[in-house]
């Protein structure tokens with residue numbers, strides 16, 4: 326393609342777009358309002374987890390109602406006047422059907438396999454020291470209800486070409502001795518990997534730079550500029566204009582209103598999550614062999630380099646980075662019930678970030694109708710690390726060739742009307 330592409334947003338999705346475009350010899354300028362990987366891409370759980378059903382599924386609503394009455398639950402909806410959030414929640418509920426799960430899996434299952442392939446391809450081509458480990462992870466259950474749900478999900482995933490393995494408590498403990506005797510069982514997902522997400526984004530950004538991309542930090546975009554149905558560039562907060570022939574909008578949950586001015590609807594809410602990193606040691610985290618998600622608590626425990634990252638919770642409280650102590654503490658309190666060796670050492674890092682939660686649980690990746698050569702890539706929810714690189718590839722296809730693999734058509738923003 327002739328001309329310059331601007332990528333707005335320097336999280337895993339934006340950096341992946343910049344990398345894929347630069348790899349195809351396109352002139353790329355990435356504009357990041359603060360620093361690279363300053364959003365959810367910095368401190369997430371670091372799992373590349375392919376092929377899972379969306380968050381919207383039957384049973385989700387009764388589960389949410391049960392959780393809302395429980396102060397220790399992973400879900401928190403701040404009571405406040407926010408019509409956009411209430412509309413989003415009402416629409417979210419409408420997608421919680423078996424038909425939606427099946428339709429979503431028709432896209433997410435092949436997309437997940439492409440996502441894994443994208444990581445393997447990038448990590449083979451570039452030197453990115455991010456501790457990538459393709460060893461899978463365990464879904465660990467301590468209750469009958471949790472186990473039933475996990476096994477049901479494993480069956481869905483299996484029908485779509487993946488190879489999850491059901492395990493009883495003994496099998497789980499043999500594989501991960503850090504777990505308590507009380508776990509009932511779970512599932513091993515072999516088609517998954519773990520990595521340090523911040524190191525990955527920074528490494529990929531360096532690789533994009535080597536391919537010729539210009540990555541500018543401290544550059545907040547305040548307007549998408551168009552003329553006669555074509556994009557002409559963007560305006561920055563200091564009033565300056567950067568001209569472009571195409572734009573990829575990858576701002577996570579932020580500033581989507583700037584694209585919605587073109588007429589497209591992007592129903593995304595910020596879903597806050599937290600992490601606590603605890604160093605491995607006699608008074609800290611047990612040395613875990615492999616990542617585990619603690620099913621009932623929805624806490625990921627990912628062994629990274631010298632520490633274990635405990636990450637989770639889903640808090641709907643708007644676009645803010647306020648850290649609630651009780652949510653942070655909940656991560657390790659819940660984890661201690663599954664990992665008796667977890668001590669009370671001070672965390673080496675505490676963090677929160679906002680997931681871009683699309684109302685139907687599918688990422689929003691496609692061309693914006695109504696303006697030529699504007700692509701959007703947001704709404705990746707709990708899977709933005711997993712789907713970042715493959716989304717970058719889809720955006721590059723769309724902006725360079727005007728089209729992409731037809732299997733990804735259901736991800737386009739026009740689905741919301």
Ligand SMILES: Cc1cc2nc3c(=O)[nH]c(=O)nc-3n(C[C@H](O)[C@H](O)[C@H](O)COP(=O)(O)OP(=O)(O)OC[C@H]3O[C@@H](n4cnc5c(N)ncnc54)[C@H](O)[C@@H]3O)c2cc1C
Nearest residue numbers: 334336338358364366369370372546577598708709710711
């Ligand atoms: C606790 C937690 C655990 C998670 N675990 C996993 C996991 O294990 N696996 C997984 O796949 N996903 C996981 N996720 C989800 C994943 O982190 C997100 O989906 C992903 O990081 C979203 O990436 P993004 O690039 O779309 O958004 P972001 O990371 O938010 O990046 C957007 C960037 O755009 C910039 N920006 C915004 N507005 C503008 C503007 N106007 N101009 C310029 N720049 C702008 C922001 O500063 C930011 O840097 C987790 C998330 C959380 C919170």
